[in-house]
Every structure is written in C-alpha cells, then in structure tokens.
Amino acid sequence: MTLYIVKCELKKIASLPMLWIFFSLCLILNVGIIEGYRYSNVDDSFISYVKETAAITGTELGGEFSERLAGLKDSEEKRRLYEETYEVKNIYEDLKAVDLGQAYISVYALPDRWAALMRNKYRCLQPMVDELARSNAGFSLYAAGETKNLHDLLFSILFRTVTGEACVLAALCMIFLYGYEYQNKTEAVIYASYTGRNIQHGKLAAGLLFGCLSYSLIAGITLLIYLGVFDYSWIWSSNVSSIFNYVEEITGIKPFLTWIPFPLWEYLLAMLGLGLVLTLIFGLIGAVIGRLCKNSYLGAVLFFLLALAMMTAPYFLAEKDLWSGYFISQFLPVCLWLSSSVWLTDMGIISLIPFHETIGLFGNVIIWGILTAVSSRHFSGKDVLL
Amino acid sequence: MLSVEHVTKKYGSYLALENITLEFENGVYGLLAPNGAGKTTLLNMLTTLLLPTEGEILWEGTDIAALGKQYRNILGYLPQHFGYYRDNTPKQFLRYLAALKGMDGKTAAPRIQELLKLVALLDVADKKMKKFSGGMLQRVGIAQAMLNDPKLLILDEPTAGLDPRERVRFRNLIHSLSQNRIVILSTHIVSDIETIAGKIILLKNHELYCCKSPGELCNMLAGRVFEVPADRKLSKPYQLLGEHQTEAGTALRIVCETPPDGFSPVAPNLEDVFLYVYGDEGGK
Numbered sequence: 001m002t003l004y005i006v007k008c009e010l011k012k013i014a015s016l017p018m019l020w021i022f023f024s025l026c027l028i029l030n031v032g033i034i035e036g037y038r039y040s041n042v043d044d045s046f047i048s049y050v051k052e053t054a055a056i057t058g059t060e061l062g063g064e065f066s067e068r069l070a071g072l073k074d075s076e077e078k079r080r081l082y083e084e085t086y087e088v089k090n091i092y093e094d095l096k097a098v099d100l101g102q103a104y105i106s107v108y109a110l111p112d113r114w115a116a117l118m119r120n121k122y123r124c125l126q127p128m129v130d131e132l133a134r135s136n137a138g139f140s141l142y143a144a145g146e147t148k149n150l151h152d153l154l155f156s157i158l159f160r161t162v163t164g165e166a167c168v169l170a171a172l173c174m175i176f177l178y179g180y181e182y183q184n185k186t187e188a189v190i191y192a193s194y195t196g197r198n199i200q201h202g203k204l205a206a207g208l209l210f211g212c213l214s215y216s217l218i219a220g221i222t223l224l225i226y227l228g229v230f231d232y233s234w235i236w237s238s239n240v241s242s243i244f245n246y247v248e249e250i251t252g253i254k255p256f257l258t259w260i261p262f263p264l265w266e267y268l269l270a271m272l273g274l275g276l277v278l279t280l281i282f283g284l285i286g287a288v289i290g291r292l293c294k295n296s297y298l299g300a301v302l303f304f305l306l307a308l309a310m311m312t313a314p315y316f317l318a319e320k321d322l323w324s325g326y327f328i329s330q331f332l333p334v335c336l337w338l339s340s341s342v343w344l345t346d347m348g349i350i351s352l353i354p355f356h357e358t359i360g361l362f363g364n365v366i367i368w369g370i371l372t373a374v375s376s377r378h379f380s381g382k383d384v385l386l
Numbered sequence: 387m388l389s390v391e392h393v394t395k396k397y398g399s400y401l402a403l404e405n406i407t408l409e410f411e412n413g414v415y416g417l418l419a420p421n422g423a424g425k426t427t428l429l430n431m432l433t434t435l436l437l438p439t440e441g442e443i444l445w446e447g448t449d450i451a452a453l454g455k456q457y458r459n460i461l462g463y464l465p466q467h468f469g470y471y472r473d474n475t476p477k478q479f480l481r482y483l484a485a486l487k488g489m490d491g492k493t494a495a496p497r498i499q500e501l502l503k504l505v506a507l508l509d510v511a512d513k514k515m516k517k518f519s520g521g522m523l524q525r526v527g528i529a530q531a532m533l534n535d536p537k538l539l540i541l542d543e544p545t546a547g548l549d550p551r552e553r554v555r556f557r558n559l560i561h562s563l564s565q566n567r568i569v570i571l572s573t574h575i576v577s578d579i580e581t582i583a584g585k586i587i588l589l590k591n592h593e594l595y596c597c598k599s600p601g602e603l604c605n606m607l608a609g610r611v612f613e614v615p616a617d618r619k620l621s622k623p624y625q626l627l628g629e630h631q632t633e634a635g636t637a638l639r640i641v642c643e644t645p646p647d648g649f650s651p652v653a654p655n656l657e658d659v660f661l662y663v664y665g666d667e668g669g670k
Contacts, residue, residue: 004485015473185469189530192433192463194455194488384435 005195009206012180013173023218026165030222033161034229037153042230043146049077050144051234059238061085061139084145084244091243091255092133097125097346103251104349114323117352124354125346128259132241137261140239147244150230151256155271156341158226162219163275163340167333169218170211170279171286175299177203178290187384197380204287204372211283215276236265249348257346259354267344274343277361281333284368291375310334327352331360333368387411388432388538388568393441395427402427405441406594408587410538414564415597416579417572419589420664425572426466428589429542432570433463445538459488462536466543466572468527472516476507476526479515480533487534494533501529505559521552528556532563539569545578557582580656588663595663600656607654607662612646613637620646627661 013019038044057068066086072078101122105115132138143150178200181187191197240263245256262270286303293299310332317325329335330350336357339350343357353359388410395403403424417425430436431443434450434457443450450457471479477498484494502508505525510518515526524544531539541560545553553575560569561582571579579586580600588595588603596603614620616629616636624642631637641662645651 002485002490004491005482008482008485012471181469184471185467186471187469188430188433188435188465188467189463189469189483189527190486191435192458192461192465193483193486194459194534195486196434196455196458198455199486381437383437384430 005199005202006206006209009177009202010210013177013206013210016173016176019169019173022169023214026162026169026218027221029165030158030161030218031225033157034153034222034226037149037157038229041149042153043149046077046080047143047146047150047230049075050081050141050146051231053078053081054141054234059141059235060136061088061141061243062136065141081144085141088139088243090133090136091138092129092241095129095133095255097122097129097257100125100251100254100257100346107251108349111323114327114352121352121354122346125257125259128261129257131261132239132257135239135261137239137241138243138255140242142235142238142240142242142244142264144244147242148246151240151245152341154226154268158222159271159275160337160340162222163215163278163337166211166215166218166275166279167282167337169214170207170283171289171303172300173210173214174203174207174283174286175290175293175303176296177207178287179294179296179299182294183296191384197384200291200376200379203290204376207287208280208283211279212276215279219272219275232264237263240264240267247342247345247348251348254348258344259346260344262344271340271343274357274361275340277365278333278337278340281361281364281368284365284372285333287372288368288375291372291379307334311338330356331363333364336360336364387446389444390428390432391441391444393428393431393438393443395424395431395436396439401592403431403589404593406589407441408594408597410568410570412566412568413584414560414569414571414579414582416583416586417570417589418574418576418579418586418660420574423589424592425574425589426542429463429540429570429572432538432540433461434458455488459534460537462531462534462539464524464527464531464541464544466546468523470515470523470526473514475512475514476502476529477511479526480530483530484533489534497533497535498529501532504532505529520547521549521556524548524552524556525559528559528563537567539563539567541569541571543573544571545573545575553578576655576657576660586656588660590663603656603659604654607641607658609645609651610641610643611652611654611658612640612642612649613652614640614646614649618646622646625662625665627658 053069053072056072057065069078069082069085098119101118104110105118110118181190190199239261241256241258241261243255246253247256258267289299289303293302311334313329313332314326314335317329330339339347339357342348347356350356390406390408393403393406406428417428419425427436431438437451445453445457480498480501481494484498489497502511505528507522507525507529510522515523518526528544531541545556548556557578560571563569564582571583573579583600585597585599586603587597614637615634616638622642622644624640627639627641629636629638639658641658
C-alpha cells in the first residue's frame with residue numbers, strides 16, 4: 001500500500017462538500033457555546049480580578065494569601081474573593097474515600113457483589129486522597145469562585161461537544177470512504193487491480209488519519225478561540241482538584257478526585273489524548289459498518305441507530321436492575337463519550353475500577369480493531385457482487 | 387495459459403453457470419450469449435471478483451485465487467458498467483489506477499501519456515470526466531485496462547452504448563491491442579467480434595455450448611440457411627432467423643434441414659449461428 005494511495009483516499013474525503021459544511025457548523029456551534037455560556041454563567045470581571053490578585057498573592061491559599069489579599073484595595077470582587085478563600089480547610093485531610101463509595105451503594109441500593117467492588121474502588125482511591133491532602137492540592141486557587149463555571153465549560157460542555165463532533169465525523173467519513181467505490185461504480189475496476197481488495201487497508205489508514213486530523217483541527221481551533229476569550233496563562237499550573245472544583249451528583253457534592261494529581265495543563269493534555277483515542281475508536285466503528293454496509297447512506301443510518309442503542313443501554317439496564325449489564329455498558333464507546341466530563345476521576349456510580357475511561361478506551365481500540373480485522377478478512381475472501 | 391476447469395457458480399440456490407471448462411491461449415476470444423446467460427459471472431470469476439462454487443481457474447497451472455495479486459498484476463479489465471470519479475481528469479484517474487496496479491509515478495506517467503494518445507484522449511487529458519461522452523469514457527476504460535500492459539485483457543460488453551462509428555473505432559483498437567496476449571471480449575452484439583475473434587465461446591442454459599472459430603461455427607449451418615420471399619408459403623419445417631429488405635421485397639432468412647423447392651442455400655454468417663443457437667432466448 002503506497003502513501004500515494006492513502007493520499008488519494010484522503011482526497012476523496014476532502015472532496016466531499018458536506019464535510020466542510022459540517023466542519024463549519026461545528027465551529028459555529030462551538031463558538032456559540034463559548035459565548036453563550038460566558039454571557040449567562042461566567043463573571044468575567046471577577047476572573048480578571050482574581051488574575052490580577054494572584055500576581056500579588058500567589059495561587060496557593062493559606063494565611064499568607066489571606067494577609068496579602070487583606071492588604072489590597074477594597075472592592076466588590078475583593079470581598080467576594082476574601083469570603084471564598086478565608087480560612088479554607090484542607091478538605092482532603094479528613095476525607096474518607098470509602099464513605100463516598102458507601103453513599104453510591106446506599107442511594108442506588110447496589111447488590112452485595114457490586115457494592116464490594118465499589119468499596120474496593122474507593123479504597124484504591126484513598127492513597128490519592130492522602131496525596132492530595134499532603135500536597136495541599138485543595139488550596140490551589142484555580143479561578144476561585146468561577147472555577148466550577150470555567151471547568152464545566154471547558155471539560156463538561158466544550159470537550160464533550162468537540163469530541164462528539166470529531167467522533168461523528170470520523171465514523172461518517174470512514175463509512176463514506178468504504179462506500180465510495182460502490183457509489184461511483186468503481187468496485188470492479190479497483191478490486192480486479194493488483195491492489196484489489198487490499199485497498200481497504202489504504203481506506204482504513206486514510207480514514208484514521210482523517211479522524212486524527214479532524215479532531216486536531218476542531219479541538220485546536222475551538223481551544224484557540226476559547227483561550228482567546230478566557231485568559232488561562234495564569235492558571236495552567238492550578239491543580240484540578242482545587243476546593244473550588246467539585247462534582248454535583250445525586251449523592252451530594254464531592255471534590256474533583258482524580259486518580260493522579262493533575263495540574264490543569266496536564267489534565268487538558270491527558271483529556272485531549274484520550275479524546276483522540278475515542279475518535280479513533282469511532283473511526284474503527286465506521287470501518288466495521290462501512291465493510292458490512294456498501295451503501296454509505298444506509299451505513300450512516302446504521303451508525304446513528306447503533307449510537308442510540310449504546311446511549312440508551314445503561315438507562316435501560318439500570319432500570320431493570322441488571323447491574324452487570326449496566327457496568328459493562330459503561331464501557332461502550334458512546335457511554336465513554338458521555339462520561340468524558342469526569343474522565344480520570346473516580347467517576348462515581350459509572351465505574352467500578354480505577355482509570356475506567358483509560359481501560360475502556362484502550363479495550364475498545366482492541367475490540368474494534370479486532371472487529372475491523374475480522375470484517376476485512378471476511379471481505380478479502382468474499383464475492384464482490386456488483 | 388489460462389484454463390477454466392469444471393467451474394460452477396451458484397448464488398444460493400440459483401445456478402448461474404455449470405461445469406464450464408475452457409482453455410485460453412494468446413488471441414481474441416469472443417464470449418457471445420444473450421443477456422443473462424452468465425457472461426458477466428464468468429468474467430467476474432476470471433477477474434477474481436467472484437469465487438467459483440466448484441472447480442478452479444488456473445493461470446499457467448496455478449489457481450488464480452492462490453496467485454492473488456500476482457495474477458491480478460497480469461490482468462486488465464474493463465467491466466460492463468465502467469465507473470469513474472466524475473471530478474477526476476483522465477490523467478488523475480489513470481494515475482490513481484496505476485498506483486492501484488502497483489506502478490510507481492515514474493513508470494506510470496509516460497505510460498498514461500502513451501495510452502491517452504492511443505485512445506485519442508490526449509487533448510482532453512486534463513478535462514474533468516463528468517463532461518465526457520459514453521464513447522470517451524469507454525476509451526478511458528480501455529486505457530485503464532491497458533495500464534499494466536496485461537497478458538490477459540478482459541472486456542465486458544465494451545461497445546454497449548457506443549454509436550456505430552465509435553464501435554468500429556473501438557473494434558479496431560481492440561484488434562491492435564490483441565498481439566501477444568489473451569483478449570476475452572464479452573458481447574451480445576455479433577458484429578463486435580465476428581471480424582476480430584479467433585474463437586467464439588457460446589453459453590447456453592448456463593452451460594458451455596461450444597468454443598469454436600467463427601468459420602467452424604458458420605460451418606455448423608452450412609447448406610441449411612436460405613433466403614426466401616416473405617410471401618412464399620413453405621411446406622417444410624424451418625426456423626426463422628430474421629427478415630430483411632431486398633430489391634425484390636421482404637425476404638425471410640431461415641434454417642431448414644431440407645432445401646425449400648427452388649432455393650439454394652446461402653452462406654451462413656455468425657449472426658445466423660447466434661440466432662439459431664439462442665432461438666427463443668432473446669438477445670439481438
């Protein structure tokens with residue numbers, strides 16, 4: 001398989017006008033989300049004040065921080081910041097992770113088998129809680145009282161949207177590429193050539209490469225716009241487990257507990273990396289569907305039906321108290337995407353193991369990789385009905 | 387060089403071809419049968435697009451399925467419905483197909499130029515194919531089939547949709563390409579092959595009817611083809627081949643085991659054989 005063939009396959013995708021329309025709509029939507037959320041939820045003037053203050057007080061809460069803050073000129077923003085930061089406690093010092101697990105067990109009435117696994121997960125989390133307590137991660141200023149808003153916008157809304165867009169694009173473009181010869185009636189000429197049915201390897205490579213490119217472009221441009229709107233230069237080193245960052249769930253409010261300590265920039269990079277892996281998984285899903293279904297339009301419908309089934313599976317299974325099915329379904333690619341706002345954290349009721357998303361994503365790469373290989377192999381020894 | 391040995395093809399319970407055995411040496415072979423007789427199925431098996439249900443196809447003694455790309459490397463194929471990328475120019479499309487045929491850019495470029503000249507498309511080499519006529523597209527099709535200078539050239543209904551002038555030009559082109567290679571040309575139009583095919587394969591009822599030279603085929607009807615006026619009542623049983631206009635009026639062309647009174651047999655042609663063999667099955 002020559003690079004030239006991969007390049008030609010990429011060209012086929014790029015020649016699709018719908019691609020560029022979809023791409024533009026994604027960017028317009030993302031800008032709309034940023035501006036809409038900023039307008040309705042974010043207090044820009046307070047963030048600017050925290051930024052200016054942090055240059056004087058530093059970004060670690062404590063006595064010294066409060067003293068320096070007290071010495072600053074009075075203002076509405078100062079009073080708010082002072083209230084938010086005065087005599088804050090190290091919440092991780094007294095936190096028993098097992099208690100968090102117990103809350104899920106009680107609220108969801110988990111059967112013993114799953115309750116034991118849930119307790120075990122939170123027992124595994126305790127050393128991390130201790131580490132967060134020891135390193136004073138909770139005292140990280142981040143964006144003070146606006147942290148939750150900023151974090152939610154970037155990771156709960158924008159990241160999920162961007163990843164979703166790239167995943168849909170990766171899957172649909174792969175389906176389109178696999179159905180391209182059927183649409184153009186070029187199957188006979190191509191499959192009877194020297195390369196023959198092995199053209200599918202070129203299509204797979206091009207489709208995955210395109211997935212990476214589209215994800216990088218959408219995520220890159222959206223992030224640039226986001227960072228143009230919100231100045232992050234002063235908070236990159238803040239710990240994402242700051243007391244100002246938290247998760248609201250049916251069991252109550254809990255800290256943003258990651259499995260390893262993450263400065264914001266490292267957390268963002270890790271999330272972007274995992275998002276790329278998820279995009280590749282959707283590319284592989286597209287390859288399997290494209291191989292099974294010659295007609296691209298039918299393939300696209302099949303993809304959305306499959307995604308819908310994956311999306312609703314956990315709700316259906318939980319409703320029926322089928323807990324084993326529920327926990328397994330949380331590893332489905334669409335469910336992993338839906339839970340992306342809490343990736344690299346304890347993930348609450350969604351998960352029974354540490355690093356659920358990482359294991360789930362790499363497991364999916366293997367599973368969908370095998371399915372792609374099996375479908376390709378099947379195609380290699382199958383009649384091409386024209 | 388190429389042999390088809392007891393090949394049968396079934397689609398589920400539908401029998402498309404049964405027990406076909408053929409041998410091909412260099413030269414032009416015409417595959418003549420009405421639509422639906424299994425021509426395309428046979429060709430699709432020769433091009434590895436379909437796999438035989440039974441039997442095997444051998445290239446120089448080795449199963450083509452086992453040879454895989456090695457076999458496809460010596461194969462040139464123009465399918466019945468030649469698809470193309472509408473927004474490509476012939477040059478771009480041929481360059482892409484050359485890559486699929488394992489040719490590098492340096493080898494492909496002069497070959498593409500040479501073939502475009504051969505099929506008289508050099509002046510439109512950089513024009514998008516969506517504006518091309520059916521004849522021009524077929525010429526692109528023949529150029530792509532010849533890219534790798536194949537030892538086995540398979541053309542499935544190559545003249546379908548062409549006007550008479552283009553059909554003649556195409557026939558001459560095929561003839562010029564037929565040196566030192568096997569050319570298998572499938573058609574249901576007798577005139578496409580009667581002057582250029584060394585052997586003609588007839589399929590009937592999904593089986594091989596015969597594989598003979600045009601002369602041998604015509605000899606099958608020697609002394610049995612007659613032309614009689616349309617208004618003449620014939621007492622002996624006959625098979626009508628067709629009717630045509632003569633200076634004396636409408637004449638019937640018939641096959642008759644015993645000569646009608648007062649008529650001498652005429653020289654049979656390939657079309658007579660086709661009509662005689664396929665009788666009620668349709669076709670031309």
